[in-house]
Amino acid sequence: MSDTRNAPHVDMLRSPLGRVRGLGSAHRGAVTWWGHMLTSISLVPLTLWFIWSMVGLVGASREEVALWLTRPVPLALMLLLLVATFYHMKHGLETVVEDYVHAAAPKFALLLAIKGISILLGLLCIISVLRLGL
């Protein structure tokens, strides 16, 4: 890497005006990027735990799955995994649509569909896990 000790250094990526208005180039706050980052970090251990658990549940009966979810740790981690996954999925899909769909009407429709479907699927998963676990 080149020597950057004497180079001008900028810690803040947002312009002062952008900071005042709370807007970036996407006309939205940096909070979306931060949310994606936080869910990425939390999904690293959660994904490894999920794969480990699923390998353990290969060929399991319905009772065994329910029994697994009645234990507090799998129930808590499963709920965390679902919230992080569906948030991450919603933001990821929105980014893809914003990048590649330029016509206003299909873009709006797709973004609405992504929001709705992410919330619906997430809710279905969470309710199912709670019904089995509680």
Added chain:
Amino acid sequence: MKDVRDALYVARNTEGKLVRRPMSPHLQVWRWTPAMAVSIMHRVTGVGLAIGTLLMTWWLVAAATSEQAFANVQWFLGSVLGIFVLFCWTLALMLHFFSGLRHLAWDAGWGFENRAYRTTSWFVIGAGIVTALLIWIVGLAVW
């Protein structure tokens, strides 16, 4: 011309004739590199995993619904198509996982040099494939 942006593409060539300027070249002209492949793969696997959440939702809802519903989803997951879909899902997850780790490293400011970019691209591809295969070897062994 439907869009004002189209006007920017109209120009005269060296013979003075009105022509449409060429657009800048896109994917089809570039030589494929591991860096480009992994970047595209990260998005493709991300969308694939989003579709894969339908399968997880089906499995969880079925388990919470009835014996019959759970038997149906287990039958599908044990079929040839189900196993194929699950394997693709595992592979997509592991490729996206390692590529995501690299995104986190970039966010921390590490790995932007050409050399690191190339090395980590190959690492993402290799680690993704190897771990997906390992998961299935262990999974089939305990089945």
